[in-house]
Amino acid sequence: MHMQAVRIHAYGTPEVMQLETLSIPTPGSGQALVRVEAASVNFLDIQHRRGDLVKQAFYQQKAGLKMTLPTIIGSQGIGTVESFGPDTANPRVHTGSRVAFFGSSYATHAVVPAAHLIPVPDGISLEEAAAGLNQGFLAYAFTHHTYPVKQGDWCLVQAAAGGLGHLICQIAKLRGGRVIGVTSSAEKADMVKAMGADEVILSQQADIAKEVQRITEGKGVHVVYDGVGKDTFEANLDSLTPGGYLVIYGQSSGYVPPFDLMRLQEKGSLFITRTNGLPYTHEYPTYLQQFATWLKEGKLSIRIDHTYALADAAKAHKAVEQRRSSGRILLLP
Ligand SMILES: NC(=O)c1ccc[n+]([C@@H]2O[C@H](COP(=O)([O-])OP(=O)(O)OC[C@H]3O[C@@H](n4cnc5c(N)ncnc54)[C@H](OP(=O)(O)O)[C@@H]3O)[C@@H](O)[C@H]2O)c1
Numbered sequence: 001m002h003m004q005a006v007r008i009h010a011y012g013t014p015e016v017m018q019l020e021t022l023s024i025p026t027p028g029s030g031q032a033l034v035r036v037e038a039a040s041v042n043f044l045d046i047q048h049r050r051g052d053l054v055k056q057a058f059y060q061q062k063a064g065l066k067m068t069l070p071t072i073i074g075s076q077g078i079g080t081v082e083s084f085g086p087d088t089a090n091p092r093v094h095t096g097s098r099v100a101f102f103g104s105s106y107a108t109h110a111v112v113p114a115a116h117l118i119p120v121p122d123g124i125s126l127e128e129a130a131a132g133l134n135q136g137f138l139a140y141a142f143t144h145h146t147y148p149v150k151q152g153d154w155c156l157v158q159a160a161a162g163g164l165g166h167l168i169c170q171i172a173k174l175r176g177g178r179v180i181g182v183t184s185s186a187e188k189a190d191m192v193k194a195m196g197a198d199e200v201i202l203s204q205q206a207d208i209a210k211e212v213q214r215i216t217e218g219k220g221v222h223v224v225y226d227g228v229g230k231d232t233f234e235a236n237l238d239s240l241t242p243g244g245y246l247v248i249y250g251q252s253s254g255y256v257p258p259f260d261l262m263r264l265q266e267k268g269s270l271f272i273t274r275t276n277g278l279p280y281t282h283e284y285p286t287y288l289q290q291f292a293t294w295l296k297e298g299k300l301s302i303r304i305d306h307t308y309a310l311a312d313a314a315k316a317h318k319a320v321e322q323r324r325s326s327g328r329i330l331l332l333p
Contacts, residue, residue, distance in 0.1 A: 004333065005107035006313045009070045011051025014314035014321070017073055017106075025111045027085035032114040034079040037098075038130035038307075039105035041316045041329040042163065043227070043252050044075050049317065066104070073313065074331075077105030078120060078130040090114045100133045106313055108333045118284070121292045128295060131328035132167065132302035133288075138249065139167035140287045141280040143175055146273060147223040147245040151176035154221040156212060156239050158228045159252060160197060161188035161326040166303055168225045169195045174299060180215055182208060182232075188326045191303065209238035220244060220268075230254035242268030249275055303327025 001024045008016045027033045044059075053059045053067065060067045065075065081097050084090075093099050098120045103112035120129045143149050155172045159165040160181025169179050173196040181197035183189055189200040201211045212221060220241035226232055229251025236246050248256065256274075264270045294300035305325045308316045310333050319325045 003107060003109040004310055005072045005104070005109075006074070006310055006331075007070045007072050008049055011049065011054070011069075014049070014317040017049060017313045017317070019311045019313070024109050027083060027088070027111050027114075029085045030088055030114060031085040031111050032088065032090070032093075032117060033082045033084075034077075034099060034101055034110045034112060034117075035082050036077050036079040036105055036107055036110055036333050038079075038126055039074045039077040039107075039331040039333070040130050040135070040163070041313075041320060041331060042075055042135075043250060043320060045073055045106075046317055046321055048075070049073055072104035072107055072110075074103075074105030074107065074110075076100070076102055076130075076134050077110065078126060078133070079110065081117065082109070084114055088114045090117050092119050093117045098129075100129060102134075106310060106331055108310075118288075121288060124292060124295060127304050127307075127330065128302045130330050131163065131304055132295075132300075133291065135164050135328065136167050136171075136291050136300070136302075137284060137287050138164060138277045139171045140290070141277040141283065142168060142225055142247055142249060142275070143171045143177075145280050145283070146247050146275050147225075149175040149177040149223065153177045153223065154180065154216050154219070154241075156180045156182065156221040156224040156236070157197070158182045158224065158226040158232050158236070160192045160195070160200070162227065162252075163325075163328040164227055164249070165225075166191070166195045166327055167300075169197050170300055172225075173197075174294070180212060180221065183326075184323055191326045195301070195303075203232075208232070208235040212239040216241075223247060225249070227251070228253050229256050233259075237263070237267045237270065240268065240270050242270075244268070244270055246270060246272040247275060248273065305329050307332050309333075 100118040155177040161183040179197045181192035227250030231253035
């Protein structure tokens, strides 16, 4: 039996991704075979394809990305469990269950660790699950745990129209925060407003920190959520109120270079973290219920920018890399 998969044989531009026909692997002990219904196009996939993660041991050891070539691209997807390997079970899912999974998702089939499969609650559409389930967990973890937003807090959200950014905006608002979203174009700014942001700063036209100080009447924000990294680092430090928190979860513009810790004191005894959702995985069941409720009550909206076929993975990557996407792009095998 055969499957289709988007593989790379060398790191490079979007064109290194090729749609290939491969044999469907047999799941081994501890694994499950999933028929993929949708793969989310994450910035992480772009970094993987470009080779940016090769020297980052974390992504191989903890995120399960394969750093040897050839490799299938993709890190998250939604699908249906087709079979389990020998002596393997997951009490929360069975054959035929609709699940979210982590692993090489730009394919019609994926063999993944069975223990990590997450059942998709009823009432959540395929698109909502693919674009929002796991990304929503990060937005939930960052706003509830990493820096728990309090009523009235000013929150600066960088790349606020992004796949993760638009969820952080909405969940920070649900906690009673006042959100300033940053994005690069007027069109994306409209979308950020629609996601509930109180204010929007156009990064190409304004000095972000000055605008933040103007909006907050010189007080600065209590927290910055940032997935952009290098390009926004200085503006983030200059936007925070004394004792404020800089939560860095990504680096779409490049890694933040090493810096002198004393600068945190100089800027007002700031806190800073580079984080992900892993410290809070025990919260996932609580989050899952909350996510389903927010969707049902219309309090959370998952924005799908575009869907593409697997054969058009390069087009999808270019749209994200060239900052043309807002919300999440999906590949539908
Ligand atoms: N820590 C974690 O667990 C975790 C999990 C998921 C994602 N991430 C990270 O979070 C970040 C966002 O991921 P995402 O998949 O949701 O992507 P995304 O935000 O949908 O896309 C990236 C956005 O970053 C902005 N950007 C600023 N400078 C850029 C540059 N030089 N090149 C490209 N984009 C630039 C663009 O928005 P504007 O045009 O509006 O500026 C662009 O739309 C990524 O860095 C990703 O690696 C981390």
